[in-house]
Amino acid sequence: MLTVTWSLATVLWVVGAVLFFVVGLAASIALHEVGHLLPAKRFGVKVTQYMVGFGSTVWSRQRGETEYGVKAVPLGGYIRMIGMFPPRPGQDPSVVRESSTGIFQTMADDARRLSAEEVGPDDAHRQFWQLSVPRRVVVMLGGPAMNALLAVLLLGGTAVTLGVAPQTTTTVGLVQECVLPAGSTATECPADAPPTPAAAAGLEAGDVVVSFDGRPVEDWQQLRADIRDAAGRRVPLVVERAGERVDLTIAPIPNEVVRLDDDGDPVLDDAGVPLTEEAGFVGFSPTQERRAQPVSDVPGLVADAFVRTVTVVVSLPVRMVDVAQAAFGSEPRDPEGPVGIVGVGRLSGEIAAIDQFSAGDKVSLLLGTMGGLNMALFVFNLLPLLPLDGGHVAGALYEGARRRVAALRRRPDPGPFDVARLMPVAYVVGGLLVAMSVLLVYADIVRPVTLLG
Structure with missing residues (x-):
C-alpha cells in the first residue's frame, strides 16, 4: 500500500509538483495558441490579441498590431483574428464578425456579432475566412x-x-x-520447513540470472515462464555475482497456481472461476528498476498514449455519467475515468508525496502526467464540433469539398461556408463543456481519484 510520511522535504516536493503543474498547464495553453498565432500571421491574417487565460487582464503589452497578455484565470487562452466568419450572402465584405480560437471566448464573441464591426481599408484583405481552405486548416490545426x-x-x-x-x-x-x-502467517522458518529451491541452490540477493536451463535469459517474463515450465526437474542456472559468472543447479518444485493468458490475466472457466495449473516455484523475488528506453520504443509508447486517450474521449458521455453517480451517490470513482484540472493537480501532489516513489520516479511520473495532459488537449480539440478547433477544421473541409463538387459538376462556386450558422451548436457544446468542467471540479473535490487508496 502506498503511504505518505509528512516532512519538510515532502512538503517541498508537493509544493514543487503543484507549481510544476500550474506552470506546465499555462505553458501548454500558451504554446497551443502560439500554434495558431504563427501560421495566422505567416498567412497575413490580422491578429489583434494573443491571450493566455480568461477573466480580467493581469498584464498586457502591445507589439505592432497585436496585444499580448495574461489573464487572471489560467484555464484557457485564445488569439483573436479578424474575419473569423465570412459575411452573410449579399453582405458587404468589409463588415465582418470577429471571433477567436478560445472555447469560452468564442461564445462571448457570438453575442458581439449582433453589432458587426467594420474593417479598415488596409485590413479588408486580411480576414481569416479569405484564406484558402488548406491555409485555414493549417491555422486551426496549429494549436492541437x-x-x-x-x-x-x-x-x-x-x-x-x-x-x-x-x-x-x-x-x-x-x-x-x-x-x-x-x-x-509465520515470519520465521520452522525447524522442519524445507528450504526453497532458490535457497537450496545458493542464490543470493543481487545475483543477475544469465541463463536458465541452458537458455539465455532476456527478461523477467521469459525467466518466469521458464521457471513455470521446469516444475519437478533439476536444471542448470547461471548467475552473475560480483562480476563473475557462477554455475548453479536449481530444482523448481511443483505448485498449483492460477493459469494466466498471454497478457498476464487469469484464465476463467464458463462459470467465471479461475483455472489452475501446475507450475514451478523457486522462492525468490526480482528487483524492479526504472530503465531508460531506446528511441525506437518512443513511437509505440506515444501510440499507446494516443489510443488510450481516444478511448477515453470516445466514451466520455458514458464516463461522465459514472462521474456524476460517484459524485452524488455511493458509486466508487473509476480510477481510469476522466479527471479535471483539480484532480490532475491533486494527483501531481500525491505523486510528489508518496514514500515508495524515488526522486526519479516522481519526476518521471510528473513529466508523464504533463505529457498525457497535452495528448488529451490534442485529441479533444480535434473533435469536429464548434467551438473546438476541430469544428472550424470541419467547416473548412466541408467548404472545400462543396466547392470541389461544384467545380466537377460545372456549377457556380457556392462561395465560403458560413460557419457562423453553426453557432447554435457551439452554444450547446459550450454549455456542455462548462457543465462537464463544473462536474469534474466538484467530483475531484468530494470524490477524488487518488493513488493512496
Whole structure:
C-alpha cells in the first residue's frame, strides 16, 4: 500500500509538483495558441490579441498590431483574428464578425456579432475566412499540433532519459529461505520447513540470472515462464555475482497456481472461476528498476498514449455519467475515468508525496502526467464540433469539398461556408463543456481519484 510520511522535504516536493503543474498547464495553453498565432500571421491574417487565460487582464503589452497578455484565470487562452466568419450572402465584405480560437471566448464573441464591426481599408484583405481552405486548416490545426508535439517530447523524452514505469528485472531481490504452507502467517522458518529451491541452490540477493536451463535469459517474463515450465526437474542456472559468472543447479518444485493468458490475466472457466495449473516455484523475488528506453520504443509508447486517450474521449458521455453517480451517490470513482484540472493537480501532489516513489520516479511520473495532459488537449480539440478547433477544421473541409463538387459538376462556386450558422451548436457544446468542467471540479473535490487508496 502506498503511504505518505509528512516532512519538510515532502512538503517541498508537493509544493514543487503543484507549481510544476500550474506552470506546465499555462505553458501548454500558451504554446497551443502560439500554434495558431504563427501560421495566422505567416498567412497575413490580422491578429489583434494573443491571450493566455480568461477573466480580467493581469498584464498586457502591445507589439505592432497585436496585444499580448495574461489573464487572471489560467484555464484557457485564445488569439483573436479578424474575419473569423465570412459575411452573410449579399453582405458587404468589409463588415465582418470577429471571433477567436478560445472555447469560452468564442461564445462571448457570438453575442458581439449582433453589432458587426467594420474593417479598415488596409485590413479588408486580411480576414481569416479569405484564406484558402488548406491555409485555414493549417491555422486551426496549429494549436492541437503543438500539444501533440509537446506530448511526444514529454512522453518520449521521459522514456529515453528517466525511463517509464519501474520494470521487473532478472536481478534477485529477495531469497525466501523456506517453503511455507499456503495461508501461513509465520515470519520465521520452522525447524522442519524445507528450504526453497532458490535457497537450496545458493542464490543470493543481487545475483543477475544469465541463463536458465541452458537458455539465455532476456527478461523477467521469459525467466518466469521458464521457471513455470521446469516444475519437478533439476536444471542448470547461471548467475552473475560480483562480476563473475557462477554455475548453479536449481530444482523448481511443483505448485498449483492460477493459469494466466498471454497478457498476464487469469484464465476463467464458463462459470467465471479461475483455472489452475501446475507450475514451478523457486522462492525468490526480482528487483524492479526504472530503465531508460531506446528511441525506437518512443513511437509505440506515444501510440499507446494516443489510443488510450481516444478511448477515453470516445466514451466520455458514458464516463461522465459514472462521474456524476460517484459524485452524488455511493458509486466508487473509476480510477481510469476522466479527471479535471483539480484532480490532475491533486494527483501531481500525491505523486510528489508518496514514500515508495524515488526522486526519479516522481519526476518521471510528473513529466508523464504533463505529457498525457497535452495528448488529451490534442485529441479533444480535434473533435469536429464548434467551438473546438476541430469544428472550424470541419467547416473548412466541408467548404472545400462543396466547392470541389461544384467545380466537377460545372456549377457556380457556392462561395465560403458560413460557419457562423453553426453557432447554435457551439452554444450547446459550450454549455456542455462548462457543465462537464463544473462536474469534474466538484467530483475531484468530494470524490477524488487518488493513488493512496
